[in-house]
Amino acid sequence: MTVSLTTSLFDLTGRRALITGSSSGIGLELARGLAQHGASVVLNGRDGGRLEAAVHRLRSEGFEASGALFDVTGEAGVKAGVAEVLTTGPIDILVNNAGIQRRISLLDVTLATWDEVLRNNLTSALLVSREVVPAMIARGGGKIICTLSLMSEVGRRTTGPYTASKGGLKMLVKAMCAEWAEHNVQINGIGPGYFETEMTAPLMQDEQFSGWVRGRTPAGRWGQPQELAGAAVFLASKASDFVNGQVIYVDGGMLAIL
Template structure:
C-alpha cells in the first residue's frame, strides 16, 4: 500500500519554495522520493536552500524565475524539459498577502496580489501542462487557503484570489483530465508561517484562533505534507478538481 504514495523517479517543481509552506512541501516530496526543483526569484536563497537539501541526501535542482511573468515561467519550464528532463509534478505555492481596509485598498496592491496569487498559478500550470499533455500524465497541486471558503476583515482581495484558485483548479481539471492529468488544490487553515508572522505574534488573534478552530491551535507546516504527497502520488489517480482543506476543522464548525 505504501507504494501508492512513493514518488521515486518523479520530478516535482515547487514554486516559491525557499521558505515557509513551499520549502516544507518541497522537503516532504523529497522525503517521499521525488527529485525536487526549487523555485524563487532570489538566486542566492535558492542556492542556500538547495545546499541544505543536498546535505540531507535529496536530489535537487534550482530554477530561478518570476512566477508572475508568463514568458519567464514558460521559458524556464521549457528549458528544463529540453535540457534536463520531464516535470511530472507541479506545486503552485507562490503567493502573497496584503492586509488593509477594503475601502482604501490601493488598486495597484490589488493587482499585484491577484497577479501573484492567481496569474502565477495559470502561467506555471499552463507551461507545465503542455508537456504533461503530450506525455499523457501529470500532477498539479495548487495552494489555496481557508479563505477559499471563509472571509475575515481586511483581506477581501486575498479571499477573492484564493476563491479564484479553487475555481481555476476545477477548470483545469475539467479541461485537462481527459489527457491523463490530475489537478487539485490544498487549502491550508491557519499555519505558523512567515506569511502569518503578524498574526502569530498577535496574542489577541491567537486566543481567537484557538477558540475558533476545533483543533484548538495553529497548524504546523509538516501537517500539510501528507495531503500534498497524496495528491502528487498514484494514490489520488481518480481525484480531480478537488480542494482539500487542511484546517483543523475551522471550515466545519461555526
Template sequence: MPGLFDLSGRRALVTGSSQGIGLALAKGLAEAGAQVILNGRNRDKLAEAAATIPGAETLPFDVADHEAARAAIDFAESTQGPIDILVNNAGIQHRAPLEDFPPDAFERLLQTNIASVFHVGQACARHMIGRGRGRIVNVASVNAAMARYSIAPYTATKGAVVNLTKGMATDWARHGLNCNAIAPGYIRTPLNAALWSDPTFNDWLTRRTPAGRWAEPEELVGACVFLASDAASFVNGHVLYVDGGITACL
C-alpha cells in the same frame, strides 16, 4: 500499500519554495522519493534552501511573468528532464480595510496568487499533455471559503485558485492530468508572522479552531504527497482542506 505514495523517479517543481510552506512541501516530496526543483526570484535564498534537500535543483524565475515562466519550464524540460509534478504554491498577502486597499497591492495579489497559477500551470501542462500524465497541486486557502476582515482581495484570489483548479481538471483530466488543490488553514509561517505574533489574534484563532492551535507547515506534506501520488489516481478537481476543522464549524 506504501507503493501508492512512492514518488521515486518523478520530478517535482514547487513554486515559492525558498521558505515556509513551499520549502516544507518540497522537503516532503523529496522524502517521498521525488527529485525536487525549487523556484523563487531570490537566487541566494533558493541556493540556501536547496542545500537543505539532497539533490535539489533550482529554477529561478518570476511566476507572475508569463513569458519568463514558459521559457524557464521549457528550458528545464529540454535540459534536465520532464516535470511530472507541479505544486503552485507561490503567494503573497497584504492586509488593509477594503475601502482603503491600495490598488497596486490588489494588482500584485492578482498577479502573484492567481495569474501565476495559470502561467506556470499552462507551461507545465503543455508538456504533461504530450506525455499523457502529470500532477498539478495548487495551494489555495481556507479563505477561499471564508472571508476575514482586511483581506478581501486575498480571499478573492484564493477563491479563484479553487475555481481555476476545477477548470484545469475539466480541461486536462482527459489528457491524463490530475489537478487538485490543498486549502490550508492557519499555518505558522513568515507570511502569517503578523498574526501569530499578535496575542489577541492568536487567542481568537486557537479558540475558533477545533484543533485549538496553529498548524506547522510540515502538516501539509501528507496531503500534497497524496495528491501527487498514484494513491490519488482518480481524484480530480478536488479541494482538500487541511485546517484543523475551522471550516467545519461556526
C-alpha cells in the same frame, strides 16, 4: 504483499516535481515532503540567495534538489524558466504554491496592490500550469497541485485581495480539471488553515488574534507547515489517480464548525 502495495501507492521514486515559491515556508515543506517519498524536487523563487540556501538545505538532508530562478508573475519569465527546467528532465508534478498577502481594507486597497496579489496568487498558477501541461499531456499524464487557503471559502476583514485570489484559484483548479482531466492530468488543491509561517508571523505575535485562532480551531492550535506534506504526497501519487478538481482543507477543523 498488502504492505508493499500500500506503500507503492505513495512512492514518488523517479518522479520530478517543480514547486513554485519554495525557498521557505510552506513551499519548502511541501518540497521536502515530496522528496521524502522519493521525488526529485526543483525549487523555485525570485531571490537567488534564498533559493540557493533552500536547495543546499535539502541536499544536505540527502534529497535530490535543484533550483529554478524565475518570477512566476511574468509571462515571458515563466516561459523561459519552465523551458529551462524541462531541458534537464520532465516535470511530472507541479505545485503552484507561490503567493503573497497584503492586509488592507477593500476601501483602502489600491488597484496596484489588488493586481499584485491576484498576479502572484492566481495568475501565476495559470501561467506556470499552461507551460507545464503540454508536456504532461504528451507523456500521458501528470499532477498539478495548487496551494489554496481556507479563505477560498470564507472571508475576513482586511483580507479582500487575498480572499478573492484564493477563491479564484479554487475555481481555476476546477476549470483546469474540466479541460485536462481527459488527458490523465489530475489537478487538485490543498487549503491550509492558520499555519506558523513567515507570512503569518505578525498575526502570531498578536496575542489576541493568536488566541482567537486557537479558540476557533477545534484542534486548539496553529498548524505546522510540515503537516501539509501528507496531503501533497497523496495528491502527487498514484493514490489520487481518480481524484480531480477537488480541494483538501488542512485546517484543524476550522471550516467544520460555526
